[in-house]
Amino acid sequence: MASPLRRFALLALIPALGACASSPRPMPPVASVDLPRFMGDWYVIAHIPSRPEREAFDAVESYRLDEKGRVRTTFTFRKGSHDAPVEAMHPTGFVKPGTGNAVWGMQFVWPIKAEYVIAYLDEDYTRTIVARSKRDYAWIMARSPQIPDQDYARLVERLRTLGYSTRDLRKVPQARPSQGAAERGAN
Numbered sequence: 001m002a003s004p005l006r007r008f009a010l011l012a013l014i015p016a017l018g019a020c021a022s023s024p025r026p027m028p029p030v031a032s033v034d035l036p037r038f039m040g041d042w043y044v045i046a047h048i049p050s051r052p053e054r055e056a057f058d059a060v061e062s063y064r065l066d067e068k069g070r071v072r073t074t075f076t077f078r079k080g081s082h083d084a085p086v087e088a089m090h091p092t093g094f095v096k097p098g099t100g101n102a103v104w105g106m107q108f109v110w111p112i113k114a115e116y117v118i119a120y121l122d123e124d125y126t127r128t129i130v131a132r133s134k135r136d137y138a139w140i141m142a143r144s145p146q147i148p149d150q151d152y153a154r155l156v157e158r159l160r161t162l163g164y165s166t167r168d169l170r171k172v173p174q175a176r177p178s179q180g181a182a183e184r185g186a187n
Contacts, residue, residue: 024133024134024135025133025163026133027115027117027119027131027132027133027135027162028117028119028162029099029100029102029103029117029118029119030100030102030118030119030120030121031100031102032100032101032102033100033101033102033118033121034101034125035065035071035095035101036065037125038063038101038118038121038125038128039063039064039065039071040062040063040064040143041060041061041062041143042060042061042062042063042128042141042142042143043059043060043141043142043143043144043145043172043174044056044059044060044061044077044139044140044141044172045140045141045142045146045147045152045155045171045172045174046139046140046152046155046156046169046170046171046172047059047137047138047139047140047169047170047172048136048137048138048164048166048168048169048170049137049168049170050137052089053077054170055079055080056077056078056079056172057077057078057079057080057081057082057084057172057173057174057175058076058077058078058082058086058172058173058174058175059075059076059077059172059174060075060076060077061073061074061075061139061141062074062075062076063093069095070092070093070094071092071093071094071095071104072090072092072093073089073090073091073092073093073106074088074089074090075088075089075090075091076088082173082175089108091106091107091108092106092107093105093106093107093116094106094107094113101118102117102118102121103115103116103117103118104116104117104118114132115132115133115134116130116132117130117131117132117133118130119131119162120155120158120162125143126142126143126144127140127141127142127143127147127151127155128140128141128142129141129155129158129159129162131159131162131164135162135163135164135165138159138162138164138169140152140155140156140159145174145175146174156169
């Protein structure tokens, strides 16, 4: 029979073991990202949205590198319809050293940096998937506002292979393909 001290130690270990079991496995990033080539406009084709994005239309992520190597981001969208006013968020991306530029801390509010992993990037830099180890949010993005159905299906399948449930995946309505970052209020 186990001593009371040994039983206490075992009972104290149970929550720790449970926490280890529930820790998400890390999101595998792409091997490397050419940051200057990745910069520019990316249309959000589909996403497992965060709260502010749930009703997004015409969503676009625009990236530019600043003089300190930070990724200045402008996320623009219209809430609820193509006719709604443009809304914008301006987080800053901080590239995590040693990750081939594929893992960023995206800072919306200081000092918190949300994990942002470039988990897929085609060789032409025209399609990407940004994901998170928690598998709570994800973004399928492209350089154009629409992509062929077969390309979309392949990207959704890739998201599944990354460990996501695609039940909450939402296609983002895109109607303003000619609208550039300057028109949308990028800074």
